[in-house]
Amino acid sequence: MTQAPGPHFSPDDIDLWLDGTLAAERARHLDACRQCLEMALAEREIVEQISALPLMNPSAGFTERVMQSVSVPDPFAIRSISTARRRLFANPRSVATAASLLLVLVGSMAGSIVWSLNNQDTLAAFGTWILAQGGQAAWLAIRGVASNVIEQPWYEGAKVLVGNPTRLALASGLASFAYLGGVLALRRLLALPTPGVAHASL
Amino acid sequence: MAKGVEWVRLTDQEVVLQARAGQDAAYRELIRRYERPVFALLFRMVRDRELAEDLAQETFIKALNAIESYRPEFKFSSWIFKIANNAAIDHLRRRELDTLSLDGSPHAETPEAMQATALQIGGRQESPLDAVEARELGGMIEEAIGRLRPEYRSCILLRHVEGRAYEEIAEILNLPLGTVKTYIHRARNELRQALAHLKE
Numbered sequence: 102m103t104q105a106p107g108p109h110f111s112p113d114d115i116d117l118w119l120d121g122t123l124a125a126e127r128a129r130h131l132d133a134c135r136q137c138l139e140m141a142l143a144e145r146e147i148v149e150q151i152s153a154l155p156l157m158n159p160s161a162g163f164t165e166r167v168m169q170s171v172s173v174p175d176p177f178a179i180r181s182i183s184t185a186r187r188r189l190f191a192n193p194r195s196v197a198t199a200a201s202l203l204l205v206l207v208g209s210m211a212g213s214i215v216w217s218l219n220n221q222d223t224l225a226a227f228g229t230w231i232l233a234q235g236g237q238a239a240w241l242a243i244r245g246v247a248s249n250v251i252e253q254p255w256y257e258g259a260k261v262l263v264g265n266p267t268r269l270a271l272a273s274g275l276a277s278f279a280y281l282g283g284v285l286a287l288r289r290l291l292a293l294p295t296p297g298v299a300h301a302s303l
Numbered sequence: 304m305a306k307g308v309e310w311v312r313l314t315d316q317e318v319v320l321q322a323r324a325g326q327d328a329a330y331r332e333l334i335r336r337y338e339r340p341v342f343a344l345l346f347r348m349v350r351d352r353e354l355a356e357d358l359a360q361e362t363f364i365k366a367l368n369a370i371e372s373y374r375p376e377f378k379f380s381s382w383i384f385k386i387a388n389n390a391a392i393d394h395l396r397r398r399e400l401d402t403l404s405l406d407g408s409p410h411a412e413t414p415e416a417m418q419a420t421a422l423q424i425g426g427r428q429e430s431p432l433d434a435v436e437a438r439e440l441g442g443m444i445e446e447a448i449g450r451l452r453p454e455y456r457s458c459i460l461l462r463h464v465e466g467r468a469y470e471e472i473a474e475i476l477n478l479p480l481g482t483v484k485t486y487i488h489r490a491r492n493e494l495r496q497a498l499a500h501l502k503e
Contacts (some may be wrong), residue, residue, distance in 0.1 A: 113484070116487075151444060171330055173326075298358060
Protein backbone atom coordinates (compact mmCIF):
# COMPACT_ATOMS: atom_id res chain seq x y z
CA MET A 102 0.00 0.00 0.00
CA THR A 103 1.11 3.58 -0.67
CA GLN A 104 0.99 6.54 1.68
CA ALA A 105 -2.68 6.95 2.77
CA PRO A 106 -4.17 10.37 1.97
CA GLY A 107 -5.45 12.32 5.00
CA PRO A 108 -5.74 11.29 8.66
CA HIS A 109 -7.16 7.96 9.89
CA PHE A 110 -10.91 7.47 9.84
CA SER A 111 -12.87 9.01 12.71
CA PRO A 112 -16.11 7.39 13.97
CA ASP A 113 -18.01 10.04 11.99
CA ASP A 114 -16.11 9.07 8.83
CA ILE A 115 -17.03 5.43 9.41
CA ASP A 116 -20.69 6.37 9.88
CA LEU A 117 -20.69 8.33 6.64
CA TRP A 118 -18.89 5.46 4.87
CA LEU A 119 -21.44 2.96 6.20
CA ASP A 120 -24.26 5.21 4.97
CA GLY A 121 -22.53 5.56 1.61
CA THR A 122 -22.36 9.33 1.98
CA LEU A 123 -18.62 9.77 2.60
CA ALA A 124 -16.94 12.01 0.04
CA ALA A 125 -15.09 9.95 -2.59
CA GLU A 126 -11.87 11.83 -1.94
CA ARG A 127 -11.97 10.94 1.77
CA ALA A 128 -12.99 7.35 1.02
CA ARG A 129 -9.80 6.89 -1.00
CA HIS A 130 -7.97 6.77 2.35
CA LEU A 131 -9.22 3.18 2.70
CA ASP A 132 -7.38 2.15 -0.47
CA ALA A 133 -4.08 2.88 1.19
CA CYS A 134 -4.72 2.31 4.91
CA ARG A 135 -5.11 -1.33 5.94
CA GLN A 136 -5.85 -0.40 9.58
CA CYS A 137 -8.83 1.82 8.68
CA LEU A 138 -10.06 -0.61 6.05
CA GLU A 139 -10.13 -3.49 8.55
CA MET A 140 -11.93 -1.36 11.10
CA ALA A 141 -14.47 -0.12 8.56
CA LEU A 142 -15.15 -3.63 7.25
CA ALA A 143 -15.59 -4.97 10.78
CA GLU A 144 -18.05 -2.18 11.56
CA ARG A 145 -19.92 -2.90 8.36
CA GLU A 146 -20.13 -6.58 9.25
CA ILE A 147 -21.60 -5.74 12.67
CA VAL A 148 -24.11 -3.34 11.16
CA GLU A 149 -25.14 -5.94 8.58
CA GLN A 150 -25.65 -8.54 11.30
CA ILE A 151 -27.76 -6.15 13.39
CA SER A 152 -29.81 -5.08 10.37
CA ALA A 153 -30.47 -8.73 9.53
CA LEU A 154 -32.08 -9.47 12.90
CA PRO A 155 -35.50 -11.02 12.40
CA LEU A 156 -38.69 -8.98 12.54
CA MET A 157 -40.87 -9.77 15.50
CA ASN A 158 -44.60 -9.70 16.12
CA PRO A 159 -46.53 -9.55 19.36
CA SER A 160 -48.97 -12.42 19.91
CA ALA A 161 -52.35 -12.56 18.17
CA GLY A 162 -55.05 -10.29 19.54
CA PHE A 163 -52.59 -7.59 20.56
CA THR A 164 -54.62 -4.81 18.91
CA GLU A 165 -57.82 -5.88 20.64
CA ARG A 166 -56.11 -6.04 24.01
CA VAL A 167 -54.81 -2.50 23.55
CA MET A 168 -58.12 -1.19 22.25
CA GLN A 169 -59.94 -2.52 25.32
CA SER A 170 -58.04 0.01 27.43
CA VAL A 171 -58.14 2.93 25.00
CA SER A 172 -60.93 5.47 25.29
CA VAL A 173 -61.87 6.60 21.81
CA PRO A 174 -63.60 9.99 21.97
CA ASP A 175 -67.22 10.24 20.82
CA PRO A 176 -67.05 11.40 17.17
CA PHE A 177 -70.47 13.11 17.31
CA ALA A 178 -69.57 15.23 20.30
CA ILE A 179 -66.24 16.16 18.76
CA ARG A 180 -67.87 16.91 15.40
CA SER A 181 -70.46 19.29 16.86
CA ILE A 182 -67.87 21.14 18.90
CA SER A 183 -65.39 21.27 16.05
CA THR A 184 -68.07 22.35 13.58
CA ALA A 185 -69.14 25.19 15.86
CA ARG A 186 -65.52 26.17 16.36
CA ARG A 187 -64.82 25.97 12.64
CA ARG A 188 -67.86 28.14 11.81
CA LEU A 189 -66.94 30.64 14.46
CA PHE A 190 -63.38 31.00 13.26
CA ALA A 191 -64.16 30.53 9.54
CA ASN A 192 -63.20 34.11 8.58
CA PRO A 193 -62.47 37.47 10.22
CA ARG A 194 -66.06 38.58 9.63
CA SER A 195 -67.58 35.70 11.64
CA VAL A 196 -65.07 36.27 14.43
CA ALA A 197 -65.96 40.00 14.45
CA THR A 198 -69.70 39.20 14.55
CA ALA A 199 -69.25 36.76 17.42
CA ALA A 200 -67.08 39.25 19.30
CA SER A 201 -69.68 42.06 18.77
CA LEU A 202 -72.51 39.84 20.04
CA LEU A 203 -70.46 38.86 23.07
CA LEU A 204 -69.65 42.51 23.73
CA VAL A 205 -73.33 43.56 23.48
CA LEU A 206 -74.38 40.70 25.76
CA VAL A 207 -71.76 41.34 28.41
CA GLY A 208 -72.25 45.12 28.15
CA SER A 209 -76.01 44.95 28.59
CA MET A 210 -75.65 42.59 31.55
CA ALA A 211 -73.14 44.86 33.20
CA GLY A 212 -75.33 47.93 32.48
CA SER A 213 -78.35 46.21 33.98
CA ILE A 214 -76.46 45.32 37.15
CA VAL A 215 -75.11 48.88 37.57
CA TRP A 216 -78.56 50.47 37.00
CA SER A 217 -80.19 48.06 39.51
CA LEU A 218 -77.63 48.91 42.17
CA ASN A 219 -78.13 52.65 41.67
CA ASN A 220 -81.98 52.53 41.59
CA GLN A 221 -82.90 50.13 44.35
CA ASP A 222 -85.75 52.38 45.64
CA THR A 223 -87.40 52.54 42.23
CA LEU A 224 -87.14 48.76 41.88
CA ALA A 225 -88.68 48.24 45.37
CA ALA A 226 -91.59 50.61 44.60
CA PHE A 227 -92.19 48.89 41.27
CA GLY A 228 -92.22 45.46 43.01
CA THR A 229 -94.77 46.66 45.59
CA TRP A 230 -97.03 48.10 42.86
CA ILE A 231 -96.84 44.84 40.86
CA LEU A 232 -97.78 42.77 43.94
CA ALA A 233 -100.75 45.00 44.77
CA GLN A 234 -102.06 44.99 41.20
CA GLY A 235 -101.59 41.20 40.93
CA GLY A 236 -103.45 40.53 44.20
CA GLN A 237 -106.36 42.74 43.14
CA ALA A 238 -106.62 41.00 39.75
CA ALA A 239 -106.53 37.53 41.37
CA TRP A 240 -109.31 38.46 43.85
CA LEU A 241 -111.51 39.79 41.04
CA ALA A 242 -110.99 36.58 39.03
CA ILE A 243 -111.98 34.36 41.99
CA ARG A 244 -115.11 36.42 42.64
CA GLY A 245 -116.08 36.24 38.97
CA VAL A 246 -115.72 32.44 38.86
CA ALA A 247 -117.68 31.98 42.14
CA SER A 248 -120.61 34.12 41.02
CA ASN A 249 -120.62 32.28 37.69
CA VAL A 250 -120.88 28.88 39.42
CA ILE A 251 -123.68 30.04 41.75
CA GLU A 252 -125.72 31.14 38.75
CA GLN A 253 -125.54 27.66 37.13
CA PRO A 254 -128.85 25.57 37.10
CA TRP A 255 -127.13 22.47 38.60
CA TYR A 256 -125.72 24.43 41.53
CA GLU A 257 -128.71 23.79 43.84
CA GLY A 258 -128.67 19.99 43.13
CA ALA A 259 -124.93 19.80 43.83
CA LYS A 260 -125.44 21.72 47.06
CA VAL A 261 -128.05 19.18 48.24
CA LEU A 262 -125.72 16.28 47.27
CA VAL A 263 -122.76 17.69 49.23
CA GLY A 264 -125.11 18.35 52.21
CA ASN A 265 -126.02 14.59 52.52
CA PRO A 266 -122.96 12.36 53.33
CA THR A 267 -124.60 9.10 52.12
CA ARG A 268 -125.43 10.54 48.74
CA LEU A 269 -121.99 12.10 48.50
CA ALA A 270 -120.30 8.73 49.20
CA LEU A 271 -122.48 6.99 46.62
CA ALA A 272 -121.75 9.62 43.98
CA SER A 273 -118.00 9.45 44.70
CA GLY A 274 -118.03 5.62 44.42
CA LEU A 275 -119.84 5.73 41.09
CA ALA A 276 -117.45 8.35 39.76
CA SER A 277 -114.40 6.24 40.84
CA PHE A 278 -115.79 3.11 39.11
CA ALA A 279 -116.45 5.06 35.95
CA TYR A 280 -112.91 6.45 36.04
CA LEU A 281 -111.33 2.99 36.52
CA GLY A 282 -113.47 1.50 33.75
CA GLY A 283 -112.41 4.30 31.44
CA VAL A 284 -108.68 3.78 32.23
CA LEU A 285 -108.88 0.00 31.58
CA ALA A 286 -110.74 0.49 28.30
CA LEU A 287 -108.19 3.06 27.16
CA ARG A 288 -105.28 0.74 28.03
CA ARG A 289 -106.76 -2.08 25.97
CA LEU A 290 -107.33 0.20 23.06
CA LEU A 291 -103.76 1.54 23.12
CA ALA A 292 -102.00 -1.88 23.53
CA LEU A 293 -100.06 -2.99 20.39
CA PRO A 294 -100.82 -6.41 18.89
CA THR A 295 -98.13 -8.99 19.86
CA PRO A 296 -96.36 -10.36 16.75
CA GLY A 297 -95.54 -14.05 16.47
CA VAL A 298 -91.91 -14.90 17.38
CA ALA A 299 -90.12 -17.38 15.14
CA HIS A 300 -88.40 -20.29 16.95
CA ALA A 301 -89.77 -18.97 20.22
CA SER A 302 -89.91 -22.50 21.53
CA LEU A 303 -86.20 -23.13 21.02
CA MET B 304 -63.76 10.56 7.07
CA ALA B 305 -65.92 7.97 5.41
CA LYS B 306 -65.55 4.24 5.87
CA GLY B 307 -63.27 2.42 3.41
CA VAL B 308 -60.58 5.08 3.67
CA GLU B 309 -57.17 3.96 2.43
CA TRP B 310 -55.22 4.31 5.63
CA VAL B 311 -51.99 3.24 3.94
CA ARG B 312 -52.00 6.46 1.91
CA LEU B 313 -52.23 8.67 4.99
CA THR B 314 -49.24 9.98 6.90
CA ASP B 315 -48.94 9.30 10.62
CA GLN B 316 -50.00 12.88 11.32
CA GLU B 317 -53.13 12.48 9.21
CA VAL B 318 -54.01 9.23 10.95
CA VAL B 319 -53.54 10.92 14.32
CA LEU B 320 -55.96 13.68 13.25
CA GLN B 321 -58.53 11.01 12.41
CA ALA B 322 -57.95 9.36 15.78
CA ARG B 323 -58.50 12.68 17.51
CA ALA B 324 -61.77 12.98 15.59
CA GLY B 325 -62.90 9.77 17.28
CA GLN B 326 -62.19 7.29 14.46
CA ASP B 327 -61.71 3.86 16.02
CA ALA B 328 -60.08 2.60 12.79
CA ALA B 329 -57.40 5.30 13.04
CA TYR B 330 -56.31 3.99 16.43
CA ARG B 331 -56.08 0.48 14.99
CA GLU B 332 -54.04 1.78 12.06
CA LEU B 333 -51.51 3.39 14.41
CA ILE B 334 -51.20 0.11 16.31
CA ARG B 335 -50.82 -1.80 13.03
CA ARG B 336 -48.02 0.52 11.90
CA TYR B 337 -45.99 0.41 15.09
CA GLU B 338 -46.77 -2.84 16.94
CA ARG B 339 -43.88 -4.71 15.31
CA PRO B 340 -41.08 -2.15 15.72
CA VAL B 341 -42.20 -1.20 19.22
CA PHE B 342 -42.48 -4.83 20.29
CA ALA B 343 -39.12 -5.72 18.70
CA LEU B 344 -37.39 -2.81 20.43
CA LEU B 345 -38.91 -3.74 23.77
CA PHE B 346 -38.15 -7.43 23.39
CA ARG B 347 -34.51 -6.72 22.63
CA MET B 348 -34.37 -4.30 25.53
CA VAL B 349 -35.86 -6.61 28.19
CA ARG B 350 -35.22 -10.02 26.54
CA ASP B 351 -38.48 -11.51 27.79
CA ARG B 352 -41.37 -12.04 25.36
CA GLU B 353 -44.19 -11.82 27.88
CA LEU B 354 -42.75 -8.76 29.57
CA ALA B 355 -42.07 -7.09 26.21
CA GLU B 356 -45.67 -7.66 25.24
CA ASP B 357 -46.90 -6.14 28.50
CA LEU B 358 -44.64 -3.13 28.00
CA ALA B 359 -45.73 -2.76 24.37
CA GLN B 360 -49.35 -2.86 25.47
CA GLU B 361 -48.62 -0.28 28.16
CA THR B 362 -46.83 1.90 25.59
CA PHE B 363 -49.75 1.93 23.15
CA ILE B 364 -52.37 2.45 25.85
CA LYS B 365 -50.41 5.37 27.25
CA ALA B 366 -49.80 6.91 23.82
CA LEU B 367 -53.28 6.45 22.42
CA ASN B 368 -55.04 7.68 25.55
CA ALA B 369 -52.86 10.79 25.42
CA ILE B 370 -53.19 11.31 21.67
CA GLU B 371 -54.48 14.86 22.32
CA SER B 372 -51.14 15.79 23.82
CA TYR B 373 -49.16 14.61 20.78
CA ARG B 374 -47.66 17.55 18.89
CA PRO B 375 -47.86 16.98 15.12
CA GLU B 376 -44.71 19.00 14.40
CA PHE B 377 -42.75 16.01 15.76
CA LYS B 378 -42.67 12.55 14.21
CA PHE B 379 -45.23 10.14 15.64
CA SER B 380 -42.58 7.41 15.47
CA SER B 381 -40.27 9.46 17.72
CA TRP B 382 -43.10 9.93 20.19
CA ILE B 383 -44.10 6.26 20.40
CA PHE B 384 -40.47 5.05 20.52
CA LYS B 385 -39.77 7.55 23.30
CA ILE B 386 -42.67 6.19 25.35
CA ALA B 387 -41.58 2.60 24.64
CA ASN B 388 -37.96 3.28 25.51
CA ASN B 389 -38.93 5.05 28.74
CA ALA B 390 -41.10 2.07 29.68
CA ALA B 391 -38.20 -0.32 29.06
CA ILE B 392 -35.63 1.80 30.88
CA ASP B 393 -37.98 2.30 33.84
CA HIS B 394 -38.54 -1.43 34.02
CA LEU B 395 -34.84 -2.21 33.80
CA ARG B 396 -34.09 0.34 36.50
CA ARG B 397 -36.78 -1.07 38.72
CA ARG B 398 -35.47 -4.55 38.35
CA GLU B 399 -31.88 -3.42 38.57
CA LEU B 400 -30.86 -5.89 35.94
CA ASP B 401 -27.21 -6.70 35.61
CA THR B 402 -26.06 -4.69 32.64
CA LEU B 403 -22.70 -5.41 31.17
CA SER B 404 -20.30 -3.17 29.40
CA LEU B 405 -16.77 -3.69 28.25
CA ASP B 406 -16.10 0.02 28.32
CA GLY B 407 -17.62 0.85 31.70
CA SER B 408 -19.95 3.75 32.41
CA PRO B 409 -21.01 5.74 29.37
CA HIS B 410 -20.35 8.84 31.45
CA ALA B 411 -16.81 7.81 32.31
CA GLU B 412 -14.32 10.36 30.96
CA THR B 413 -10.95 8.75 31.75
CA PRO B 414 -9.65 5.22 31.05
CA GLU B 415 -9.34 4.66 34.83
CA ALA B 416 -12.97 5.61 35.40
CA MET B 417 -14.05 3.35 32.55
CA GLN B 418 -12.00 0.49 33.99
CA ALA B 419 -13.49 1.06 37.42
CA THR B 420 -17.06 1.02 36.12
CA ALA B 421 -16.60 -1.83 33.65
CA LEU B 422 -18.39 -5.10 34.33
CA GLN B 423 -17.35 -8.56 33.37
CA ILE B 424 -19.11 -10.60 30.71
CA GLY B 425 -20.81 -13.60 32.22
CA GLY B 426 -22.28 -11.78 35.18
CA ARG B 427 -25.74 -11.72 33.66
CA GLN B 428 -27.95 -14.56 34.78
CA GLU B 429 -29.75 -15.87 31.72
CA SER B 430 -32.02 -18.86 31.88
CA PRO B 431 -31.39 -21.79 29.49
CA LEU B 432 -34.72 -20.98 27.85
CA ASP B 433 -33.67 -17.39 27.25
CA ALA B 434 -30.40 -18.58 25.79
CA VAL B 435 -32.14 -20.97 23.40
CA GLU B 436 -34.57 -18.26 22.37
CA ALA B 437 -31.75 -15.80 21.81
CA ARG B 438 -29.99 -18.26 19.56
CA GLU B 439 -33.16 -18.76 17.60
CA LEU B 440 -33.53 -15.01 17.20
CA GLY B 441 -30.23 -14.38 15.58
CA GLY B 442 -27.60 -16.13 17.59
CA MET B 443 -24.62 -14.47 19.06
CA ILE B 444 -25.35 -10.98 17.85
CA GLU B 445 -28.69 -11.05 19.66
CA GLU B 446 -26.99 -12.20 22.83
CA ALA B 447 -24.25 -9.63 22.49
CA ILE B 448 -26.82 -6.83 22.08
CA GLY B 449 -28.55 -8.13 25.19
CA ARG B 450 -25.33 -7.66 27.13
CA LEU B 451 -24.96 -4.00 26.19
CA ARG B 452 -25.92 -1.23 28.57
CA PRO B 453 -29.59 -0.22 28.10
CA GLU B 454 -28.56 3.22 26.78
CA TYR B 455 -26.27 1.66 24.19
CA ARG B 456 -28.86 -0.96 23.36
CA SER B 457 -31.57 1.65 22.68
CA CYS B 458 -29.22 3.63 20.46
CA ILE B 459 -27.93 0.69 18.44
CA LEU B 460 -31.38 -0.83 17.96
CA LEU B 461 -32.98 2.44 16.91
CA ARG B 462 -30.10 3.15 14.53
CA HIS B 463 -29.46 -0.18 12.87
CA VAL B 464 -32.69 -2.17 13.37
CA GLU B 465 -35.21 0.65 13.02
CA GLY B 466 -33.05 2.76 10.72
CA ARG B 467 -33.67 6.01 12.61
CA ALA B 468 -31.50 9.06 11.97
CA TYR B 469 -29.08 10.23 14.66
CA GLU B 470 -31.14 13.38 15.18
CA GLU B 471 -34.32 11.38 15.72
CA ILE B 472 -32.57 9.05 18.16
CA ALA B 473 -31.33 12.08 20.08
CA GLU B 474 -34.91 13.34 20.23
CA ILE B 475 -36.31 9.95 21.28
CA LEU B 476 -33.75 9.39 24.00
CA ASN B 477 -33.54 13.02 25.02
CA LEU B 478 -29.77 13.00 24.61
CA PRO B 479 -27.35 15.37 22.89
CA LEU B 480 -26.50 14.37 19.32
CA GLY B 481 -22.83 13.89 20.20
CA THR B 482 -23.72 11.52 23.03
CA VAL B 483 -25.87 9.43 20.70
CA LYS B 484 -22.98 9.13 18.23
CA THR B 485 -20.60 8.19 21.03
CA TYR B 486 -23.00 5.55 22.40
CA ILE B 487 -23.51 3.99 18.97
CA HIS B 488 -19.78 3.93 18.29
CA ARG B 489 -19.07 2.37 21.69
CA ALA B 490 -21.88 -0.12 21.25
CA ARG B 491 -20.52 -1.24 17.87
CA ASN B 492 -17.07 -1.45 19.41
CA GLU B 493 -18.36 -3.67 22.22
CA LEU B 494 -20.25 -5.86 19.79
CA ARG B 495 -17.15 -6.24 17.63
CA GLN B 496 -15.11 -7.29 20.65
CA ALA B 497 -17.85 -9.60 21.94
CA LEU B 498 -18.08 -11.36 18.59
CA ALA B 499 -14.33 -11.37 17.87
CA HIS B 500 -13.91 -14.94 19.15
CA LEU B 501 -16.19 -16.17 16.37
CA LYS B 502 -13.60 -15.14 13.80
CA GLU B 503 -10.71 -16.89 15.54
